[in-house]
Amino acid sequence: MSSGTYVYILLCGDGTLYTGWTNRVEWRIKQHQQGKASKYTRSRLPVHLVYQESVADRCNALRREAAIKKMPRKAKLQLIKQFFPYKVVPQMDKLAVEVNFLTHIINDDCISCGACAPECPTDAISEGEDKYHIDPEKCIDCGACAEVCPVDAPNPEE
Ligand code: SF4
Numbered sequence: 144m145s146s147g148t149y150v151y152i153l154l155c156g157d158g159t160l161y162t163g164w165t166n167r168v169e170w171r172i173k174q175h176q177q178g179k180a181s182k183y184t185r186s187r188l189p190v191h192l193v194y195q196e197s198v199a200d201r202c203n204a205l206r207r208e209a210a211i212k213k214m215p216r217k218a219k220l221q222l223i224k225q226f227f228p229y230k231v232v233p234q235m236d237k238l239a240v241e242v243n244f245l246t247h248i249i250n251d252d253c254i255s256c257g258a259c260a261p262e263c264p265t266d267a268i269s270e271g272e273d274k275y276h277i278d279p280e281k282c283i284d285c286g287a288c289a290e291v292c293p294v295d296a297p298n299p300e301e
Pocket residue numbers: 246247262263264265266267268277281282283284285286287288289297
């Protein structure tokens with residue numbers, strides 16, 4: 144069983160995302176799945192864990208939970224993309240499609256300086272003939288390439 148304090152996101156039966164925090168992840172998720180943890184998830188069963196993040200303590204958990212709750216769905220999907228190991232039920236497949244759609248792309252402003260490639264945690268960036276390219280299958284949309292680019296060529300794909 145996972146111990147420690149965690150913030151988590153559940154995928155609900157209606158496709159919405161629910162964010163919470165707990166000291167006992169597996170127990171808490173079971174409570175949700177049995178309709179005993181919150182009014183919101185009780186009326187949207189079944190629910191599935193799609194993201195968890197370790198935090199230092201209750202205070203940090205409450206802060207992080209509030210921050211995630213305020214995020215737009217796309218930003219939550221970016222978090223989930225880094226964690227998402229599931230493909231077990233139809234709702235998960237739909238979420239996987241939505242999550243996998245997220246990627247950065249490099250536009251024509253690229254001057255092929257090569258600064259972005261070493262920063263990519265998933266080796267998604269490679270040199271092309273006219274500019275650098277991002278492999279959408281590997282990109283986890285972290286934004287590290289955009290931070291180092293001198294000409295703002297990498298951008299989230301809309
Ligand atoms: S957004 Fe992150 S994962 Fe995607 S190409 Fe850029 S550095 Fe790599």
